[in-house]
Amino acid sequence: MVRQAHHNIVTLSLSKGDVWKRLLPSNSVDLNPMAILKNIKDLNLQKIREAKLYRRFASLKTSIVLLGILVGFYILGTIFPQGGELEEYIEAGGRFASLVVFFNLLNIFTTPGFLITALLLFINLFICTIERLFVLLNQGIAKTEDLQFIPTHIFPLEINPHLEDALEGVREVFKKDLGFREQSSDPEMLDIGTDTKIIEKGWSYKWLTWIYHLSILFCFLGFFLTYLFSFEDEITLRPGEETIIKPAAISRWNRSWGRKPRELNFRLALQEFITEYNQLPALDYPGDKLSRLAVGMGWRDPKYLLKNESYFPKDWKSRLKVINLSPKSVIGEGNQAVLEKTIEVNDPLFYQGVTFYQAAYKQNLKIQVDDNPILLETETGKELIVPGIEGTFIFGTIRTGALFKRDGTIEKIRPFADVSFIKKDSAGKSEIEKLGKLEQDGSLVVDSRRISLKEFKEASILSYRYDPGVPILWWSGVFVLLAMSLRVFGAWYRIIYRIEERKGIPHLLLKIRIKGLMADEERLIHRLKYSLRKMTEPIDLDTPV
Amino acid sequence: MSNLEAILSRDAYLLSIEIRLFWLVALFYGICLILYIIHLITKKTGHGRIGTNILWLTAITHAGLILLRTFEGQRAPFQTLYESLSWFAWSASITYLYVERKWKDVYLAGILVSALSMGACFYALLTRSPAVEPLSPPLQSYWFEWHVILAFLSYAVFVVSCSIEISYLAVKPSVKKGLKLEYGLNMHNLETFHRQSFRLALFGFPLLTFGIFSGAAWANDAWGRYWGWDPKETWSLITWTVFAMYLHSMSIPKWKEMPASLLNILGFICMLMTFIGVNWLARLLGIPSLHLYAM
Numbered sequence A: 001m002v003r004q005a006h007h008n009i010v011t012l013s014l015s016k017g018d019v020w021k022r023l024l025p026s027n028s029v030d031l032n033p034m035a036i037l038k039n040i041k042d043l044n045l046q047k048i049r050e051a052k053l054y055r056r057f058a059s060l061k062t063s064i065v066l067l068g069i070l071v072g073f074y075i076l077g078t079i080f081p082q083g084g085e086l087e088e089y090i091e092a093g094g095r096f097a098s099l100v101v102f103f104n105l106l107n108i109f110t111t112p113g114f115l116i117t118a119l120l121l122f123i124n125l126f127i128c129t130i131e132r133l134f135v136l137l138n139q140g141i142a143k144t145e146d147l148q149f150i151p152t153h154i155f156p157l158e159i160n161p162h163l164e165d166a167l168e169g170v171r172e173v174f175k176k177d178l179g180f181r182e183q184s185s186d187p188e189m190l191d192i193g194t195d196t197k198i199i200e201k202g203w204s205y206k207w208l209t210w211i212y213h214l215s216i217l218f219c220f221l222g223f224f225l226t227y228l229f230s231f232e233d234e235i236t237l238r239p240g241e242e243t244i245i246k247p248a249a250i251s252r253w254n255r256s257w258g259r260k261p262r263e264l265n266f267r268l269a270l271q272e273f274i275t276e277y278n279q280l281p282a283l284d285y286p287g288d289k290l291s292r293l294a295v296g297m298g299w300r301d302p303k304y305l306l307k308n309e310s311y312f313p314k315d316w317k318s319r320l321k322v323i324n325l326s327p328k329s330v331i332g333e334g335n336q337a338v339l340e341k342t343i344e345v346n347d348p349l350f351y352q353g354v355t356f357y358q359a360a361y362k363q364n365l366k367i368q369v370d371d372n373p374i375l376l377e378t379e380t381g382k383e384l385i386v387p388g389i390e391g392t393f394i395f396g397t398i399r400t401g402a403l404f405k406r407d408g409t410i411e412k413i414r415p416f417a418d419v420s421f422i423k424k425d426s427a428g429k430s431e432i433e434k435l436g437k438l439e440q441d442g443s444l445v446v447d448s449r450r451i452s453l454k455e456f457k458e459a460s461i462l463s464y465r466y467d468p469g470v471p472i473l474w475w476s477g478v479f480v481l482l483a484m485s486l487r488v489f490g491a492w493y494r495i496i497y498r499i500e501e502r503k504g505i506p507h508l509l510l511k512i513r514i515k516g517l518m519a520d521e522e523r524l525i526h527r528l529k530y531s532l533r534k535m536t537e538p539i540d541l542d543t544p545v
Numbered sequence B: 001m002s003n004l005e006a007i008l009s010r011d012a013y014l015l016s017i018e019i020r021l022f023w024l025v026a027l028f029y030g031i032c033l034i035l036y037i038i039h040l041i042t043k044k045t046g047h048g049r050i051g052t053n054i055l056w057l058t059a060i061t062h063a064g065l066i067l068l069r070t071f072e073g074q075r076a077p078f079q080t081l082y083e084s085l086s087w088f089a090w091s092a093s094i095t096y097l098y099v100e101r102k103w104k105d106v107y108l109a110g111i112l113v114s115a116l117s118m119g120a121c122f123y124a125l126l127t128r129s130p131a132v133e134p135l136s137p138p139l140q141s142y143w144f145e146w147h148v149i150l151a152f153l154s155y156a157v158f159v160v161s162c163s164i165e166i167s168y169l170a171v172k173p174s175v176k177k178g179l180k181l182e183y184g185l186n187m188h189n190l191e192t193f194h195r196q197s198f199r200l201a202l203f204g205f206p207l208l209t210f211g212i213f214s215g216a217a218w219a220n221d222a223w224g225r226y227w228g229w230d231p232k233e234t235w236s237l238i239t240w241t242v243f244a245m246y247l248h249s250m251s252i253p254k255w256k257e258m259p260a261s262l263l264n265i266l267g268f269i270c271m272l273m274t275f276i277g278v279n280w281l282a283r284l285l286g287i288p289s290l291h292l293y294a295m
């Protein structure tokens, strides 16, 4: 009867409540895990753990179902453009407008349906993680298959007629030759007899599994923090300018409390804005499939042409200075510059919880028409109407800064923009004509009018973001990856063995369990046979029964 | 000839060799596919064996091709879709060849693998520019590099896993009926063969996890936001979730069989959606996707 109860402990600590009662030392006061578990029991948590709803949440099937529901939401999220406006959606040919409005399909990842499912999965994972911890602290063996000792390999140990010697020899082999360690868990609880040993090798896969599930739990916390507390905005700065930072956006949390955005307690100055380009010779390579086949057959050669080279963005950088306004500023004193950093795409500035990114840049230019002293102002990429000329101009990005050439040399670019001209024909269809390069202080002639580029100014566009979820997400992500990789790619072995006398000869009976892709049962058996043979020379015992 | 022109004509020469070799490799994947199909129809081992030998040859040549591209670009050759498709095709084939060594005369899974490798190569050749171009600023990141290498490697592994799963489902009924050898499989080795598909999915899962993690880390550096729910990101999350469902159902006795198999195949379909379906779906529905330009 007692043994029966022990069964429950190891197999179904996930489901049988009164298992714990037997496990706990009755009058212990120390702080070992068992005692803590007892306290938990006294708090009547045991009842909760037995409740039906709780059991449902402790079930792996529930996780699969919840993950499946999430997949449904994700798919909807890829069908409907997230964050889009309803008008845009309808304009782009989107149907089901009323459904979209009703289910808020353009912001599906903030709908209660999605958030609640995510929350349920979180609870599910939380409960599973706790339950699993109980099992692990208990003794690490929880599967029914471990309970009956049905040996998978039997080796006769003929040289050692004495059971004691054989036992000692085998122990040595496992420990010294094969690197196993003995398990502290009590074999008696396993109903497999006291003379049965449990040994292990490699990182405990159960703890690894537990660690990465726990880390996933922390990832969820990171997502929640982001969801509640993050906000982002943009600032545009010209070189030499300095600005206070007052976000227009506010976190969900603060918004729900009716708070207003607050100015950050530092200022930002842009000292310099730098653009760099790579020289990109055009590749003369056909687009249509047959001609491409011709290149493949060697009937035609691809060529790089310098004539049609373009300037391919290499980098854009902002040299920033942070000016701390707080009198308690540790690094600087009072109103002084405290930090300088040149940021670029992929290398942001992190300061007081806020991260500044090089998002984009903007160029304003002044155009002179003939000798008119009044200059026309415009921005690159925008249409400009010049009085007296029918049609509109578009000035492309002004290339300026350094040009990195294919041969390794660096050249200073004489600033220029590619200019296009859009004209409507009689049918009202617009036609784009490429007018060519317009260099600074150079000119182009259109309809016998002279267009010159007189001046341009650049401004760096920085986005910034406050997101307290990132650090926790980062670290838990690293733990997920580490633990998961060790579990999956590593090797873990557990051997349960016993030495029995059969017909006067000691026999080693064992059962092996392996986990991890590197674990190789055959190799282990091979090495074991080799070591046992060494121990039992000269008698040959080639094949295990 | 100026120094610059000399460099450019060398570049063009290397590129022409690379393109021809790439066509050849694609063609040979096609030949393997045909041989595997003949094997499927005739049930003769010989065709399968020749198919596998040719696949080895192709994969070795393809490895040379990837090295050549590395030399041309002087950087890791995984950054444009043209390059990553090539990497995907190669890693799928090599993974398949690696696991196939262990079985005697089981070639069924080669069909899907060679078909996809061939498809990926032709897709790259016919629709992408092979120019060795510099990377735009957002793509200049180690995160991005590892993101592509490992995500595509995981895709390749999932392809092989799914091919085995499908082969298993296809031959299981007739093998279970008797002890007869069907395509090199019988009662004794069928389950070991099937187990390989689980092991591969298990192998691919941490890689995909890293793919998503590094993608998020990269997006966080480049765009200031680790997750934006754009369709490509979302599909990779779908793939990941479906494989998590698959791995979980493998530890539920009742779900280990059919439900798990279906989830594995579903995971493969989601994976296809992630790296080609997205663009197609996005175009179909007129959704702007950040990733569209990156590829």
Ligand code: HEM
Binding pocket: A057, A058, A059, A060, A061, A063, A121, A124, A125, A126, A128, A129, A206, A209, A213, A216, A487, B205, B244, B247, B248, B251
């Ligand atoms: C986002 C959610 C989750 C992910 C990504 C995830 C991931 C995984 C993966 C990859 C495995 C297979 C690795 C292995 O065979 O050891 C696994 C196994 C497992 N997971 Fe999860 N899991 C998640 C949530 C959950 C939840 C909510 C539960 C609780 C019910 C759970 C319980 C388990 C169990 C019991 C195993 C089997 C471990 C074993 O073989 O001993 N997981 N999980």
